[in-house]
Amino acid sequence: MTIAIDSRHVDSSGVDPRHVDSCIAPAGTAAAGIASAERAPAERACRDAAPGVDTLAVRGGEPARHGYAAVATPIVCTATYAFADSAEIADHFEGRVEREEYGRYGNPTVRAAEQKISALEGSDDTVLFPSGMSAITSLLLALLKPGDHVVMTSDCYRRTRQFLRTTMQKFGVEHSFVAPDDHGAIEQAVQRPRTRLLLTEAPTNPLLRVVDVQRLSEICARQRGVRLLVDSTLASPFNLRPLEHGAHLVLESCTKYLGGHNDLLAGSVSGDRDLMAALRESRGVFGAMPDPHGAYLLIRGIKTLAVRVRRHNESALSIARYLESHPKIERVFYPGLESHPDHAVARRLCSGFGGMVSFLVRGGLATTSRFIDGCTIPIIAPSMGGVETLIEQPALMSFYELTPEQRQAIGIAENLVRLSVGLEDPVDLIADFGRALAQI
Numbered sequence: 001m002t003i004a005i006d007s008r009h010v011d012s013s014g015v016d017p018r019h020v021d022s023c024i025a026p027a028g029t030a031a032a033g034i035a036s037a038e039r040a041p042a043e044r045a046c047r048d049a050a051p052g053v054d055t056l057a058v059r060g061g062e063p064a065r066h067g068y069a070a071v072a073t074p075i076v077c078t079a080t081y082a083f084a085d086s087a088e089i090a091d092h093f094e095g096r097v098e099r100e101e102y103g104r105y106g107n108p109t110v111r112a113a114e115q116k117i118s119a120l121e122g123s124d125d126t127v128l129f130p131s132g133m134s135a136i137t138s139l140l141l142a143l144l145k146p147g148d149h150v151v152m153t154s155d156c157y158r159r160t161r162q163f164l165r166t167t168m169q170k171f172g173v174e175h176s177f178v179a180p181d182d183h184g185a186i187e188q189a190v191q192r193p194r195t196r197l198l199l200t201e202a203p204t205n206p207l208l209r210v211v212d213v214q215r216l217s218e219i220c221a222r223q224r225g226v227r228l229l230v231d232s233t234l235a236s237p238f239n240l241r242p243l244e245h246g247a248h249l250v251l252e253s254c255t256k257y258l259g260g261h262n263d264l265l266a267g268s269v270s271g272d273r274d275l276m277a278a279l280r281e282s283r284g285v286f287g288a289m290p291d292p293h294g295a296y297l298l299i300r301g302i303k304t305l306a307v308r309v310r311r312h313n314e315s316a317l318s319i320a321r322y323l324e325s326h327p328k329i330e331r332v333f334y335p336g337l338e339s340h341p342d343h344a345v346a347r348r349l350c351s352g353f354g355g356m357v358s359f360l361v362r363g364g365l366a367t368t369s370r371f372i373d374g375c376t377i378p379i380i381a382p383s384m385g386g387v388e389t390l391i392e393q394p395a396l397m398s399f400y401e402l403t404p405e406q407r408q409a410i411g412i413a414e415n416l417v418r419l420s421v422g423l424e425d426p427v428d429l430i431a432d433f434g435r436a437l438a439q440i
């Protein structure tokens, strides 16, 4: 079968150039704040010139029309790209035409996902990777040299810590861990002459601390050559856009809220044009190129980001309030509760408090397991950010190989539960928790 491409309207990447300009541009707006996230869309449209996050999630970074007049971004499934003649090769290498050359260096479906994420983060550019960890490891390897020093806030994703402690240390990159709210210690740690990076998470996993990104960016600005990298996976760009608060780089495990359906792995780094160009170049050498099928699923997931995260935020807050009032619950960690140590920071920086709730059940390891086993709606599984509610006891799942003493040293209590609130009816979830708590 011969497939005709109308070359007047569709370029070699399958994108109709007449419509590329109609991509919805990044917002570049100031922090929305909780109150503005709750504003009615019509009211918001009158006040703000830039498109809001709902519009960016659906239309951001994508042309209105693709090859064959398709509305959905196509999956371009090819390992290599054809050149018409030698002159076209020269045009490509000398930058006169923008096109793909080989699948490890670029793919139009992956590019569309990157542009969509840039629109949401408000960044110049984004580089997509096959997982969140691949994004972190590639960025650190591309950015750092032997003798450099990284400051990382504690209570960060344990595999990131492990990578710094093992691989980066082996290559001569030093690191220090500092408490996320100890600004004095952070300021002191970044003053080492070879500090190149302050790496933090907002919110942290699993204790949901919300670092003051703005304060940290001011601390970095007082030093020469120290970049602030925020892993904002738990917030997603719906709830927090760290670049608007002075961060240089933002990282997402797109496996979580951006993908949103527990059906893909991906990771992204967003930042300024030059650094992203260098990172894209490294990706081509490392070979950490995502597959176009995963990129397609990611684009599809992002389209509903705003509606999903708004609902995650609402349900998680009502569940956190319920759990906090329950006599069999010792403590709840949720930034939306007044009792949370970072509630004021979260109110100032975030558009919502997120879909993750961590809590301590009154009792020990076994009682807590009995509670989890008694729940019927949440699925016992690691990960977060999808439509299904997931529940885990970190002492038995993510931190299983540590001793109780090692776990205690990093704040992982035996009776800690981590909940990723999904899109089920929160009334059903609360009833399920009530039944499971009554049984212990």
Ligand SMILES: Cc1ncc(COP(=O)(O)O)c(C=O)c1O
Binding pocket: 131, 132, 133, 134, 157, 201, 205, 231, 233, 234, 252, 253, 254, 255, 265, 266, 267, 383
């Ligand atoms: C905060 C955070 N960053 C990064 C990652 C790694 O992402 P991935 O599982 O997509 O490699 C995770 C995974 O749970 C995470 O929680």
